[in-house]
Amino acid sequence: MNHSGCLHFRQPLKQERFLRSCCFFLSVYLLIIVSTVGLGGLLVVFVLKPQKPVFSIQTVRLDAYQLNVYSNTTLFVSAVASMVLNASNPNKIGLRYSPSRLQLYSEGLPMAVIRVPGFFQPAHSNNVSLTTRVLIPCVNVTQILGGAWLQDQQGHNIVPMKLSGDIRVNLHFTHITLPKIKVALDCDISFEYKELAFLNEAYIKKPPKDLL
Numbered sequence: 001m002n003h004s005g006c007l008h009f010r011q012p013l014k015q016e017r018f019l020r021s022c023c024f025f026l027s028v029y030l031l032i033i034v035s036t037v038g039l040g041g042l043l044v045v046f047v048l049k050p051q052k053p054v055f056s057i058q059t060v061r062l063d064a065y066q067l068n069v070y071s072n073t074t075l076f077v078s079a080v081a082s083m084v085l086n087a088s089n090p091n092k093i094g095l096r097y098s099p100s101r102l103q104l105y106s107e108g109l110p111m112a113v114i115r116v117p118g119f120f121q122p123a124h125s126n127n128v129s130l131t132t133r134v135l136i137p138c139v140n141v142t143q144i145l146g147g148a149w150l151q152d153q154q155g156h157n158i159v160p161m162k163l164s165g166d167i168r169v170n171l172h173f174t175h176i177t178l179p180k181i182k183v184a185l186d187c188d189i190s191f192e193y194k195e196l197a198f199l200n201e202a203y204i205k206k207p208p209k210d211l212l
Contacts, residue, residue, distance in 0.1 A: 053095060053121060054088040058129065075141045081134040083114070089121035089128070094172035096120045102165035102185065106144050111161065112136045120172075163187050 065079035089095055097119055104112040115133040122128075144159060164186045171178040 049092075051090045054090070055130075056086045056088075058084040058086050060084075060134075073142065076138055077136060077141050078138050079134075079136040081136070083132045083134050085130045085132060086126075087119070087121055087128040087130055088126040089123060090126075092123050092173075094121060094123050096170040096172060096177075098168040098170075098180070100165060100167045102163055102167075105162045105164065106159070111139050111144075114163075116167075123172075161189050163189050 061082045061084075063080045063082055065077060068076045068078075070076065097116070099118045100116050102114040102116060103110055104114060113135045115135070117130070117132070119128065119130050164184075167183045167185055168180050169183055170180050
């Protein structure tokens with residue numbers, strides 16, 4: 001009877017040792033993964049020295065628009081535009097962007113949707129042209145022009161806006177493609193007051209065109 005009791009006592013001890021060994025090796029495995037990711041991040045930061053890509057507006061073409069006035073005081077606009085950007089990548093690595101949608105806000109209210117196609121920025125490139133689609137569903141222009149606006153260093157009146165959205169990017173280093181990462185975009189931009197005020201003149205001088 002005592003011998004049988006010893007067997008029952010040793011079996012839980014073996015199971016406990018086995019579980020401890022599994023936990024130990026699992027902890028070591030996770031530590032190796034975290035260390036590898038950390039070293040990779042340090043390599044990117046200190047060796048590659050990443051910098052922010054630069055985007056500048058080349059041209060904006062208004063493809064179609066429709067102006068509507070309510071109560072003879074409030075002007076609404078719906079429009080479709082094409083915006084060509086110039087993309088510069090000062091980094092030592094290439095950047096491949098997935099198609100994405102960005103939201104343009106004015107004083108917290110949604111104003112437009114910018115559709116950005118997928119494209120690739122080679123390392124040390126500064127002449128990549130990118131055509132985006134700007135969709136303006138229905139915007140109260142009178143409210144925007146009558147809201148708060150600022151002045152830049154040249155004394156021009158500007159209307160502050162915010163551009164936000166998520167962009168997925170693949171990093172390309174030599175012949176190695178790193179896993180895709182998601183970058184949250186949240187930046188402040190501004191338009192000159194006269195660039196928006198022309199809509200009032202367009203309504204007075206020209207008949208509206210129907211949206212395509």
